[in-house]
Every structure is written in C-alpha cells, then in structure tokens.
Amino acid sequence: MADGKQSGARPLDIVIVGAGIGGLSAAIFLRQQGHNVTLLEQSSFSNELGAAVHLAPNANALVRRMGLYAEEIGANPTLKMTQYLPNGKVLFSSDLAEQNKRWPHPWLLAHRVHLHSEFKRRATTEEGKGKPVALRTSTRVKDVSGDGIVTLESGEQISADVVVGADGVHSRTRYAIPGSAGVNVFGSGKSAFRFLLSRQKALDDADTRKFAQNEGEMQIVMGRDRRVVIYPTADNTLLNFVCIHPTSESEAKKEDSGDWNQVGHKDKMLDVYKDFEPALIKLLSMADEETLKVWELLDMAQLPTWTDGRLVLIGDAAHPFTPHQGQGAGQAIEDGASLAVVLPLGSSVEEIPERLKLYEKCRYERASRIQEYSRIAGKDLGDGPPLDIHEYAEYNFGHDEWDASTEALRKWTNETRA
Numbered sequence: 001m002a003d004g005k006q007s008g009a010r011p012l013d014i015v016i017v018g019a020g021i022g023g024l025s026a027a028i029f030l031r032q033q034g035h036n037v038t039l040l041e042q043s044s045f046s047n048e049l050g051a052a053v054h055l056a057p058n059a060n061a062l063v064r065r066m067g068l069y070a071e072e073i074g075a076n077p078t079l080k081m082t083q084y085l086p087n088g089k090v091l092f093s094s095d096l097a098e099q100n101k102r103w104p105h106p107w108l109l110a111h112r113v114h115l116h117s118e119f120k121r122r123a124t125t126e127e128g129k130g131k132p133v134a135l136r137t138s139t140r141v142k143d144v145s146g147d148g149i150v151t152l153e154s155g156e157q158i159s160a161d162v163v164v165g166a167d168g169v170h171s172r173t174r175y176a177i178p179g180s181a182g183v184n185v186f187g188s189g190k191s192a193f194r195f196l197l198s199r200q201k202a203l204d205d206a207d208t209r210k211f212a213q214n215e216g217e218m219q220i221v222m223g224r225d226r227r228v229v230i231y232p233t234a235d236n237t238l239l240n241f242v243c244i245h246p247t248s249e250s251e252a253k254k255e256d257s258g259d260w261n262q263v264g265h266k267d268k269m270l271d272v273y274k275d276f277e278p279a280l281i282k283l284l285s286m287a288d289e290e291t292l293k294v295w296e297l298l299d300m301a302q303l304p305t306w307t308d309g310r311l312v313l314i315g316d317a318a319h320p321f322t323p324h325q326g327q328g329a330g331q332a333i334e335d336g337a338s339l340a341v342v343l344p345l346g347s348s349v350e351e352i353p354e355r356l357k358l359y360e361k362c363r364y365e366r367a368s369r370i371q372e373y374s375r376i377a378g379k380d381l382g383d384g385p386p387l388d389i390h391e392y393a394e395y396n397f398g399h400d401e402w403d404a405s406t407e408a409l410r411k412w413t414n415e416t417r418a
C-alpha cells in the first residue's frame, strides 16, 4: 500500500468519511473546485429521518453558492416568531419578514430528508461543475491516519491526498487527531422528542389552530426546564416539533441506538408536558407514535486541534452541536465551504498540512463561539443571564464563510509567497 501521494499541481484525491450534511457539502464544494472526491458512508441511507433543519442566512448563502435555491425543494422562509408561557399566554410575537430583509439571503426552514437527498444528487450527478463524487454506501471506516490512509472495516485500504473526517458526533476519525484522547461526548442533561405533523391536521382542530395558522411561524413554548419548539417546513405543509426536556424524564440513552433513531413514547412525552396548556397537550397528542423519536442532546469539550498532517475534521466530528440555535447543519456547511476555499485546484500535496491548518484557523473560533451561544440558549430559565438575541443573530447570520475564507487564503498566500 502506498504511503499517501507525492507532490504535483493536479486535482487532489480526497476521501470524505461520512455523507451527512457536512460530508456532502464538502463533497459538492470540493468537486466544484475540480478535485476527485470519494465519499464513504456506513449506512445505506434507508433510515434518513424526517425532521427539519434551519438554513439560516449564513448557511443559505453557501447553499446558494452551490447553485441550490432550497425554496425549490420546499424550504420555506421564517416569517414570524412567537414565544408562549406554558399556560398559553403570549410572551412576545415578532414579525420577522421585515427584520430578515437585512440579511442578503433568507432564513429558510428545510426538510432534512429533502435537503440531504438534493445534496446527494448534486454531489453525484454528471451535471454541473467538476467530476461526479464517487459515493460508496454501506462502507464503514475503521481507521484513518494523518498520512492519507483510510482503513475500512472490510480491511480494504484507500490512499488519499486529503482525508476528511465528517462522521458526525460519534466520530471515529476524531480519535486519530493528536490530543483527542479523553475528549468524549457527554449528555447535556437534555433530550428532545421529535416528530413531524401535517399542518392541516392542526388547522382542522379549533383548539390547536393557533399553532398552525401562520405560514413561516416559529413558536416556542417556554417552561423553566423544558420547552417545545414548533416550526413549519416542506412548503408549510408540515409542522416540525422539537420538545426539549430533562433526559431523566424520558430516559433517552446515547448508548441505545446511535441516538437519532431511538423510539419515543407518546405517553411519556405527554407526561413531560402535563403542566402545559391543554391546547398544546392536544397538539402533542396528534403525534404519530410510529415516527416519534427521542434524541439525547450531546455536547463535547473543544478538541485542541482539528487536523493532523493530511487529515482534517469537519462538522459534528470536530464540534458537536446542541440544537438550541439551529446551527449544527449550518456550521457543517460552513466547514465544507471553507475547506474547499483553502484547497483550490493547483494546491500541491506538500502544502496540504499547512492549508488544513489555515482552514482550522478560519473555522475554530467561529464554530466554538456558536457552540457556546447554543449552550447558553439551551439553559434553563433563571440559570444565568439570557442570551442577547441581537448579538448572536448578528454574529451567526451576518457572515459569509466563502468570502471570509477567501480573504484568509489571500493573506496566507501573500505571506507564504513573500
């Protein structure tokens, strides 16, 4: 087996481990830069979950740069935000349609399966810029190394110029990074019941209609240590529910099933919110038990670095996200974009470790800060000062990672060529 590849200004051979939102984003951007990309995915994609994800303006800017207008796959804009007390009293309601005009791109709410499928199609199609990505499903990676060797569970070894660990919160590739020993994911103390419901079903009932009457409305029913977040997706035809509560009350366990697919029990969910207003209980009771999931919200301390030689981490493998700001997918997309910017066609193999360090420099502080905002946003009421909503919106949304990384690359190129 060759020990990685030798130099030359040619398309790089890039292997990405994991075809989630992060791995697919990186694959699309790197293919568009002209590289040869192979994606290794352990699953067969038959279990993709119905749920929604935010495409905040910072993420949507990059999705549009890929060439995708997510409105075409049913993503709908966020137009209003309403917060309720558990007894049903409205705490505040803001019209976001006007406010959001200050961002160059709309804040969209996308169906995760639709987004994932479209990313997969764009990565692998013959159409568009660059060569189609070679996607190998049902292919589990066992080990990776900083010199470009990927070892599969089957024993097969693949040699690459760059290896990208995009294998999510339970990453294996993370443990090939120096200093990662002992940096483990841990439960944040909270879990979330998740399900989708037909918006029409909620509209058809006079008691629950208020939760469905407005297109693009994000609603949060805020208790002290539990909350219910509801927002529409799929062209406003579905309502997405994320019902966050103390893990001890639903006994979601991360060791139970790779966590995303753990079955939730409706009676348990109704019990968790039993003190909330009857209209909300009625709405929650419309959930289909067959598709109700419970998801433990995981966290992790910072890794000291995300790179080793020609190995680099992106997305949840580098920085797992709690969902309180809807930025997990967005930050993974930003990572993918930044990585492609620092690896333009013509990058030599010798420069790769330095270029990956540049990617880390572009991304580390921002991803870490948004992780921290997310932790603060998830705190129980009365547990420390609340997040300044304007500060985080400016920081999160008012950023274009493609432009920021391009500027960093320009400076780096000037310095290294001087």
Ligand SMILES: Cc1cc2nc3c(=O)[nH]c(=O)nc-3n(C[C@H](O)[C@H](O)[C@H](O)COP(=O)(O)OP(=O)(O)OC[C@H]3O[C@@H](n4cnc5c(N)ncnc54)[C@H](O)[C@@H]3O)c2cc1C
Pocket: 017, 018, 019, 020, 021, 022, 023, 024, 040, 041, 042, 043, 048, 049, 051, 052, 053, 054, 112, 139, 140, 141, 142, 166, 167, 168, 169, 170, 171, 172, 260, 314, 315, 316, 317, 321, 323, 326, 327, 328, 329, 330, 332
């Ligand atoms: C099913 C699912 C549902 C989610 N729902 C939400 C949500 O509703 N809201 C939200 O904010 N965030 C959600 N997330 C998290 C959010 O999507 C992530 O924060 C974000 O997309 C980061 O993506 P990622 O690509 O880094 O990781 P992931 O999306 O976790 O993707 C990692 C990929 O790597 C693959 N993989 C793992 N190990 C190996 C291996 N050894 N070999 C090969 N492949 C491997 C996995 O099968 C997976 O496809 C969800 C994630 C998943 C997987």
